[in-house]
Amino acid sequence: MQGPRAALNVRGGRIVGPWLCALMAACALWTLGPWAARAADAVPHARRVLYLSSYHAGLKYSDDIFRGIRDGLGRTGPIDLLVEYMDSKRFSSPEHFRRLYQGYRSKFAGIRFDLVLASDDNALDFLRQHRDDLFPGAPVVFCGANDLTERDIAGYPGFWGISEDLGLRQGLEVGLRLHPDARRLFVVLDRTNTGRKVRQALEGPLSALAGRVEATVLDDLTVDELVLRASSAPPHSVFFFCVFYRDASGAYLDSEDVCARLCAATSAPVYGLLDTSLGRGIVGGLLASPYRQGMAAGRLAARVLAGEDTATLPRVSTVPSRYMFDHAALVRAGVGEDLLPSGSLVVNRPASFYEQYRHAVWWSAGLLVCLLGALLAMGANILQRRRVQQGLSLALGEMRSIFDNSQVGILLLRGDRRIHRANQRAAELFGYADGDEMLGHNMLELHLSRERYREFGDTHYSELARGERIQVEYQLRRRDGESLWMLLSGAAVDQAERPDMSKGVLWMVTDITERKRTEDELAALNLHLEEIVHERTSLLEEQAVQLKTANMRLTELDRMKSAFLSTVSHDLRTPLTSIRGFAQLIRRDFEHFFLPFATDQTLVKKGGRIVENLEIITEEGRRLTRLINDFLDLSKIETGRMDWRDRRLYLPDLVDLAVSSVRGEFNDRPEVELVVECEENLPAVHADGDRILQVMVNLLNNAAKFTERGCVRVRVAAPASNVVRVEVADTGVGVAAADAARIFDKFRQVDQGDTLPHTLKGSGLGLAICREIVAHYRGAIWVESEMGSGSRFFFTLPVADAAPAA
Numbered sequence: 001m002q003g004p005r006a007a008l009n010v011r012g013g014r015i016v017g018p019w020l021c022a023l024m025a026a027c028a029l030w031t032l033g034p035w036a037a038r039a040a041d042a043v044p045h046a047r048r049v050l051y052l053s054s055y056h057a058g059l060k061y062s063d064d065i066f067r068g069i070r071d072g073l074g075r076t077g078p079i080d081l082l083v084e085y086m087d088s089k090r091f092s093s094p095e096h097f098r099r100l101y102q103g104y105r106s107k108f109a110g111i112r113f114d115l116v117l118a119s120d121d122n123a124l125d126f127l128r129q130h131r132d133d134l135f136p137g138a139p140v141v142f143c144g145a146n147d148l149t150e151r152d153i154a155g156y157p158g159f160w161g162i163s164e165d166l167g168l169r170q171g172l173e174v175g176l177r178l179h180p181d182a183r184r185l186f187v188v189l190d191r192t193n194t195g196r197k198v199r200q201a202l203e204g205p206l207s208a209l210a211g212r213v214e215a216t217v218l219d220d221l222t223v224d225e226l227v228l229r230a231s232s233a234p235p236h237s238v239f240f241f242c243v244f245y246r247d248a249s250g251a252y253l254d255s256e257d258v259c260a261r262l263c264a265a266t267s268a269p270v271y272g273l274l275d276t277s278l279g280r281g282i283v284g285g286l287l288a289s290p291y292r293q294g295m296a297a298g299r300l301a302a303r304v305l306a307g308e309d310t311a312t313l314p315r316v317s318t319v320p321s322r323y324m325f326d327h328a329a330l331v332r333a334g335v336g337e338d339l340l341p342s343g344s345l346v347v348n349r350p351a352s353f354y355e356q357y358r359h360a361v362w363w364s365a366g367l368l369v370c371l372l373g374a375l376l377a378m379g380a381n382i383l384q385r386r387r388v389q390q391g392l393s394l395a396l397g398e399m400r401s402i403f404d405n406s407q408v409g410i411l412l413l414r415g416d417r418r419i420h421r422a423n424q425r426a427a428e429l430f431g432y433a434d435g436d437e438m439l440g441h442n443m444l445e446l447h448l449s450r451e452r453y454r455e456f457g458d459t460h461y462s463e464l465a466r467g468e469r470i471q472v473e474y475q476l477r478r479r480d481g482e483s484l485w486m487l488l489s490g491a492a493v494d495q496a497e498r499p500d501m502s503k504g505v506l507w508m509v510t511d512i513t514e515r516k517r518t519e520d521e522l523a524a525l526n527l528h529l530e531e532i533v534h535e536r537t538s539l540l541e542e543q544a545v546q547l548k549t550a551n552m553r554l555t556e557l558d559r560m561k562s563a564f565l566s567t568v569s570h571d572l573r574t575p576l577t578s579i580r581g582f583a584q585l586i587r588r589d590f591e592h593f594f595l596p597f598a599t600d601q602t603l604v605k606k607g608g609r610i611v612e613n614l615e616i617i618t619e620e621g622r623r624l625t626r627l628i629n630d631f632l633d634l635s636k637i638e639t640g641r642m643d644w645r646d647r648r649l650y651l652p653d654l655v656d657l658a659v660s661s662v663r664g665e666f667n668d669r670p671e672v673e674l675v676v677e678c679e680e681n682l683p684a685v686h687a688d689g690d691r692i693l694q695v696m697v698n699l700l701n702n703a704a705k706f707t708e709r710g711c712v713r714v715r716v717a718a719p720a721s722n723v724v725r726v727e728v729a730d731t732g733v734g735v736a737a738a739d740a741a742r743i744f745d746k747f748r749q750v751d752q753g754d755t756l757p758h759t760l761k762g763s764g765l766g767l768a769i770c771r772e773i774v775a776h777y778r779g780a781i782w783v784e785s786e787m788g789s790g791s792r793f794f795f796t797l798p799v800a801d802a803a804p805a806a
Helices: 019-038 062-072 094-107 120-134 168-178 193-208 225-230 255-265 290-305 327-333 357-403 424-430 450-465 513-597 600-639 651-661 665-668 689-705 768-777
Strands: 047-053 079-085 115-119 140-147 159-164 184-187 214-218 237-241 284-287 316-318 322-326 345-347 407-411 418-423 470-477 482-492 505-511 648-649 672-678 687-688 708-721 723-730 780-785 791-798
Touching: 047 062, 047 120, 047 290, 062 079, 062 115, 062 140, 062 290, 115 120, 120 140, 120 159, 120 193, 120 780, 140 193, 140 290, 159 290, 159 665, 168 193, 168 237, 168 284, 168 407, 184 225, 193 214, 225 255, 237 255, 284 791, 290 687, 316 345, 327 345, 424 505, 450 470, 450 482, 450 513, 482 513, 505 708, 513 600, 600 768, 648 651, 648 689, 651 665, 651 689, 651 708, 665 689, 687 689, 687 791, 689 708, 689 723, 689 768, 768 780, 768 791
Parallel strands: 047 079, 047 115, 115 140, 140 159, 159 316, 184 214, 184 237, 322 345, 672 708
Antiparallel strands: 284 322, 407 418, 407 505, 470 482, 482 505, 648 687, 708 723, 723 791, 780 791
């Protein structure tokens, strides 16, 4: 069922008559004159704000956003607004953004901005990457970001903004609902960054229309081909125009001009995505408003500049799109306004009676308003007086109830310090039956002595006479003579700067006797605790000296251990090399000169056993050599003697080398497939190629070792702008959850039971060395695995421009 619809007629003209404007201006000056005079004395310092637009001036989309930002900032105060256009619609290469970065770094060196405004994804992505470098500490407010959520800026503190929700599904639905006989749907967009994001967001809505209409996406045409395609569209077609800034030939275009040419070339109804296309021939639809997004961003920026608590501001909010339609296009498409969604805005509707005669209407309405205003003012004055009288009576009753039922004692003393009024609580504190019984008594009766009474008056009444409020802990006595500690809070009844003390003093009285007693007990306890703490502190200082000495000895022992391991490991490699070499020579000579002459079956069997034993000696020598090499590498890293030959590297090249190194492992396992996937245009890293290759080879060897069948997959990607990630995934036996956190420790080998033979076990140092190498470059390494389902090893390295000096 259709609800009421709002209509918008875009026309000029005055709103009120000249005399009414003059009357309103006079009232405003009379009301705000004194305030304006005071405000003129204090002009705030201008805040410096940078506005970074993704596109260029003259583009209606950009101009509408900038106009909305200025209107949203409103009366924030003096603002020094600098505007920069990135022109990324016409120039979108990485080199262009690199030159922008260099230009901004030179241009704004030494300039501190109070806030940075950004519109659309390219400017936001640029700031997410370079804000801390170009504008350190400046808060960022953005708008026009496509389908951005709080998760996308979770790692970027100081970012707030407006996400652009285009409402594509509803926009498609409204066009098809207004044309139920539609059989063909043509979606027009380009292949710019914005166009790709819109197409990605359209995949779900278009798939939902399968079987209802035949949908075709026109994103690979020149503008002339698009116009020709539109002019030959079959009957019962509907067009959905999104964006078209660059055609298939690469030529830059004005999207709104393309929209106008498309609408002029086809008789089919055209629906749009942005309200900037309204009036260019489209029927309308659920349209996003760049101006409203800019205004929302401007208002958000004004709140940040005003010092509002940023913890209360939403990190990401949206400006909902509105249903908007062009009256002339609705008529051409044969769509009645009664079919439009509830709340739709219709522009360019023919002028109504009011618009033709609105000056006369406003003159008449103004006169009627003045007459009604006079009558209402008189009636309001009478009602206000009655309300004030009723309010006074109610307030007096409430004050009397508060006074009588307060849990704090209240005493009203006259100038001679006699009690004029007292509530029930005050009577209970001082041992009287009720407040009336205390009336007329002098406060002298409640003081411990006449001297203290006189001293209290000399000390505190002089402060009250200066208009001060006092609060003091004081000892008074009850009617029966028992002394009590009271908290006295007093103020003069007369609130003038120099009060008339003859009008009296109001005292609030609270019994704090029990608290004072507790404080005395706590003071004694604190004294005792301080003595204990002093004794314990001396003991702890002595123990701290002992611990420091022990720590120094442990540090020296660790250094000696590392040096010992390094020396012993180095000295062991020479005899091991000899053992392996002689074992291989013995085996070769034995097989060539002795084994062929063994004719007795017993000798043949024993000879075969000798060959097997020599092979075991050789293999164990290799394994011991690898263990020693691992010891040496780990020792060098820990003692800081490792040579790091850092240079600019591209990880896909190292992956190729690592795969070549382990290709033999996989050739022996035809049932295991090795797959490599690398993203294009990956950034470089700054590291030692041999060490990173060592990490990759170690991970690939582990994957081959523990995978009997299936696939080992290597992926290289850049999940963020500042890191590159390498993933080695296998379909092997997996790692238990309890071992995942300890698998990178030294000498840690995961116990797989009988799953793998003993010969596959290593030294337990490979992953520890991998962790040390990755940590040296401020990277991270971890594993995700489940028993029986394989393992996924990851490590990340910072990109070359973001990598800190090692």
